[in-house]
Amino acid sequence: MLKIEKLKVRVGDREVLHEIDLQINDGETHVLMGPNGSGKSTLLMTIMGFGNYEVISGRIVYNGKDITRMPIHERAQLGIGMLFQRPPTISGLKLEKLLTAVAGGKTGDIPTYARSMDMERFLERDINKGFSGGEIKRSEVLQLMIQRPDFIMLDEPESGVDLENISLMGTSIAHLLQKDQHIMNRQKSGLIITHTGYILDYLDADFGHVMIDGAIRCHGNPREILKVIKERGYRECLACQQI
Numbered sequence: 001m002l003k004i005e006k007l008k009v010r011v012g013d014r015e016v017l018h019e020i021d022l023q024i025n026d027g028e029t030h031v032l033m034g035p036n037g038s039g040k041s042t043l044l045m046t047i048m049g050f051g052n053y054e055v056i057s058g059r060i061v062y063n064g065k066d067i068t069r070m071p072i073h074e075r076a077q078l079g080i081g082m083l084f085q086r087p088p089t090i091s092g093l094k095l096e097k098l099l100t101a102v103a104g105g106k107t108g109d110i111p112t113y114a115r116s117m118d119m120e121r122f123l124e125r126d127i128n129k130g131f132s133g134g135e136i137k138r139s140e141v142l143q144l145m146i147q148r149p150d151f152i153m154l155d156e157p158e159s160g161v162d163l164e165n166i167s168l169m170g171t172s173i174a175h176l177l178q179k180d181q182h183i184m185n186r187q188k189s190g191l192i193i194t195h196t197g198y199i200l201d202y203l204d205a206d207f208g209h210v211m212i213d214g215a216i217r218c219h220g221n222p223r224e225i226l227k228v229i230k231e232r233g234y235r236e237c238l239a240c241q242q243i
Helices: 040-048 072-078 095-102 110-116 133-147 163-176 222-232 235-242
Strands: 002-011 014-024 029-033 054-062 080-083 090-094 151-155 189-193 207-212 215-220
Touching: 002 040, 014 040, 014 054, 014 189, 014 215, 029 040, 029 222, 040 054, 040 072, 040 080, 040 151, 040 189, 072 080, 080 133, 090 095, 095 110, 095 133, 110 133, 133 163, 151 163, 207 222, 215 222, 222 235
Parallel strands: 029 189, 029 207, 080 151, 151 189
Antiparallel strands: 002 014, 002 054, 207 215
């Protein structure tokens, strides 16, 4: 579904991503870990097409189509969706209006999905205005439910979410990624950034990657990688690579 080849990305006057290679097949869920400032969010924002992230070289291919220079809205129309770590507050725009636009005017599913995410009372409120951390993340998941993307990127879905909300978030994200279906029948793919690994309690990820200083340094079983990081820190990934 997604193939990234030799991707270099600059933000301002600094090269942040260096020679990134990554392939995510249909139905696969990948987890991306790494210390703060290592370039994880930059990779997601670049895949989504945000303008402040300049591709110096390399390319991004989605379902066989080169999207490296494609604008954000066209990538979304192709089936790429994203949950942001810190989405903005949008005063004057009601959540229901946004969901209606995302749904292409077909509002039938909005009440059902809003109810499932405990967001019914927020539909007539300005987007994220006065929302708690958990409410913001539930709103983001609700938007993805309405968009129904084939490739789902999640930037720290557990950040700012309490234990009650993480359970709802986790099961809803697992449903978005079709984890309730046999692996041969899954068509949705995902790339998830996590620091805590709590999201792995609710869904099985197929591959894990560690990014350090703008480069992917390690690949493997996500739970095993997370265990090593918790016990020995990210320096162990660098030491392992040098063996």
